[in-house]
Amino acid sequence: MAADIWLVLWTLIKILCIVLPLVISVAMYVWWERKVIGWMHARMGPNKVGPAGLLQAFADVVKLLIKEVIVPTSSNKFLFFLAPLLGLVPALAAWAVVPFDQGLVLANINAGVLYLLAMTSLGVYGIILAGWASNSRYALLGAMRSAAQVISYELAMGMAIVCVLVLAGSLNLTAIVDAQKGAGILDWFMWPLLPVFVIYFISGVAETNRAPFDVAEGESEIVAGFHVEYSGSAFALFFLAEYANMILVSFLASVLFCGGWLSPFPASWGFIGAGGWWWLFVKAFLFAFLFLWFRASFPRYRYDQIMRLGWKVFIPITIVWVLVAGCLKYFGWVTVGA
């Protein structure tokens, strides 16, 4: 009995060790986003609160938490408050299977990739229900757009992951990273799967409803889309879920295609040739930076262009590349593992 209780406590401590740094990195990510976009707009970005504006994100959190949560009249109260939680819980739960280093993972389950797909596909319920429960036209329009977009890009994303699975021969994320071991950067899956790698990351941007695929929010047409009626802490939960998902997509792109915690240099190079969690964080940071770079560079896609890109361009390419990956594996054109 005591052993059971200790196991539960120990797991809770491990969960906190993932969730707390995640929440803090979301805050830092928001600060970094505002800084980067500021520089790209030839502005300063936040620079008043704390050194270099570092405390701006925390000040915003406090502001959001002490604001009143306004409930629209004749909205569905139960679903209105359930929706932000339905968005946040899968975004946090998905982190359970992300491996940070060899053996450094909360749950090393066999069907890890499948679990990730399941969790990321659940996040859309938060957005749809928020749009419907708000009893507002703008929110409903945003929810509709988001549902169609997420379903379309999930297919392309799933097919891209199938290519990785074909090469690695496993659904376990640690095994996928181990399959990319070898002579550094050249043995990563991003080279044999280059088109699919690009498609995966773009689909990830579309899945998280980020610019240039942010028609679900579309400030210029539908005000703020699904969260137009949300204020205070309820809005903060949506915000947290969106940024946690962005960081998750960055980590997954690193794990699936860029060798996870493996070093880009050959093992004979001594210290920088050794793998470790710091490499994963560097790679994830580069991908997370791409999100911000996209947002400051590209104008928003039109709705029909998003649909065309997903269904007529990405899905055919990924289907062809599943066959290519099968050939690569069958004829032994790629080396898998060290």
Added chain:
Amino acid sequence: MSPQLFQIICFYAFGIVAVISALMVISMRNSVHAVLSLVLTFFSVACLWLLAQAEFLGIALVVVYVGAVMVLFLFVVMMLDINHERLREGFIKYLPVGIVVAAVMLVELLALIGVKAMHANTMGPDPAAAQGLSNTAWLGQAMYTQFLLPFEIAALILTVGVIAAVVLTLRHRTGTKQQNPGDQVRVEATRRVRIVKMEAERRQQESQS
């Protein structure tokens, strides 16, 4: 607490949630609530499958049904504006038929259980564990060797279904305006704008004075 006992408690807890949410699907007045109850039903059934070591099937159920099919369901239901009172109309009228259907289904299920019990066809050990493979790897091997033909036939039937659905709803309307993205990319400035050089003109009064 022994693991077996905990497993049984979990089994009954998931089972109860699945049954209650299934009942809520047909008793909820709000159709969005009914769809959400169906999502909960799928989710608890997936948990039951995970308990039975069928991890691939369990998570695939969540990915396919909860993640995609039910989202589309919700998509349609949200757009409906159903009058809640009208929904209860005809409940008494259709009740006898419903009871007959339910009774026939119950008898069939009981007969099936009886047949299985007579053959005493108890399930053997987990074939995946017996071969030392993960559930997913074993399922994949069985599907692509032993059951390859049924698997391919199922895929073909689904493809026919998809094509049929598209053909049924495809209508060619005349007079629609379409864009050709290839043309849009290939466009050159000379095809859109014509730059004309001309002399600067003076105002009428200035030229007179």
